[in-house]
């Protein structure tokens with residue numbers, strides 16, 4: 001009958017699933033789209049920010065270091081230009097100048113030296129014992145003598161300490177000589193090694209051969225020089241701008257390298273930072289966004305789940321109510337049709353039945369009461385009477401006359417019913433008991449109809465009960481609801497669960513000679529009085545029929 005058996009039926013389950021899916025898709029699709037666009041834009045601008053920051057930082061340090069070196073070179077140039085060869089060859093003059101430089105530049109100048117064309121240091125001022133030192137074979141001297149201004153790489157030299165040299169070549173009486181100064185490595189080194197970028201970023205300087213020009217300790221920890229030499233090789237010497245690449249080192253770490261040339265392209269300043277470090281705050285934001293997304297997603301799914309279940313629950317309820325209504329309409333029209341048919345048939349059958357009965361009785365008067373024929377006619381009369389009984393019940397069922405209500409006392413009606421059924425109960429050895437409330441008010445009822453309904457139930461109870469059992473009739477009044485309750489309790493065989501729903505259907509019977517109309521008529525009567533009738537039964541233990549009638553309502557006016 002009802003294909004939608006509650007929320008668990010496949011139809012409602014798939015409806016719930018579809019609803020959840022729709023809500024989730026409709027909510028998630030724009031959320032994913034918008035988040036994706038925002039995130040990719042954010043990542044792009046963050047990327048740009050990191051690169052711009054590195055670019056600016058590298059450029060700033062490039063200027064700082066170049067300024068540092070050029071400043072020292074300019075000092076030596078100025079000294080060479082403004083002093084004569086004799087003055088510069090005088091060690092006491094050199095010492096005085098060195099003292100001035102050291103005072104001015106925080107001891108950045110280590111020493112000063114005059115070197116002739118043959119590489120001999122003809123004058124020296126400084127802390128080392130380098131007077132008359134021979135530099136002819138020194139690599140830096142070979143380069144310095146060929147160019148007017150020269151800045152060396154960092155090297156150990158005769159003093160066995162890392163330093164570098166700035167040198168100026170001058171011409172005196174057709175011969176070259178060189179004025180050179182040694183620059184304190186520590187001061188220069190600090191300029192670079194103090195550079196810090198994020199948590200992992202640091203800087204260093206390489207010459208064009210890829211040799212480190214700043215302190216070794218950091219570079220010893222560096223994984224691969226290939227990356228740096230690649231950076232050097234692929235760049236043009238005069239390129240002024242900062243060049244940024246990303247590469248994976250020997251340890252599998254992805255780093256960002258920003259590089260810029262120093263010293264007119266002889267050296268390269270490289271700032272290196274771990275990419276994860278550079279993008280750590282982006283990562284943090286990303287994780288936060290994912291968390292928010294996850295929480296939001298859970299919220300959407302839970303809401304979709306709850307809403308869908310609630311909505312489907314309501315739809316199922318509405319469907320169920322509609323189904324019941326439909327069934328009622330079908331049943332009512334079915335009953336009306338059956339009733340009409342039955343009334344017509346009953347009316348037509350009643351007259352022939354009377355004729356058969358009277359004829360049988362007339363023949364009986366004329367024959368021997370002990371003969372076989374008499375007994376046969378007795379049977380004809382008995383069966384005809386049974387037919388009459390069925391016809392009367394059918395007419396009762398079909399007629400459904402409007403109750404003629406008068407003020408009645410339910411207890412009195414019950415007492416009368418007991419009186420009328422007592423004989424049959426006694427015959428079946430069934431005890432009939434009563435427990436009637438004294439509070440029962442007088443109500444408007446059709447006494448005959450209610451009596452008929454009660455007798456039907458009581459007789460059924462008696463018939464269903466084995467000898468020795470009992471049938472008890474109770475009346476109760478519930479003042480709050482203004483309801484009168486009549487319960488007929490038997491200790492009979494009970495009713496099978498499958499049959500309970502069919503009990504009020506016309507012609508449903510389990511008895512051999514039953515009509516199946518008793519309870520259908522009873523149900524009609526109680527309904528016409530605006531009451532309800534319920535059955536509870538335990539097979540093998542007994543059955544209770546409960547009738548509820550409203551105490552004050554005049555149901556005649558209702559329908």
Ligand code: ADP
Pocket residue numbers: 456460461462464490492493494495503508509510511513514515516517518519520543
């Ligand atoms: P009939 O009595 O002619 O069978 P009814 O409509 O009065 O028709 O009853 C229908 C059926 O309901 C009965 O055949 C019987 O099986 C069942 N029934 C009614 N009352 C009881 C009861 N108290 N205990 C067990 N079965 C009952």
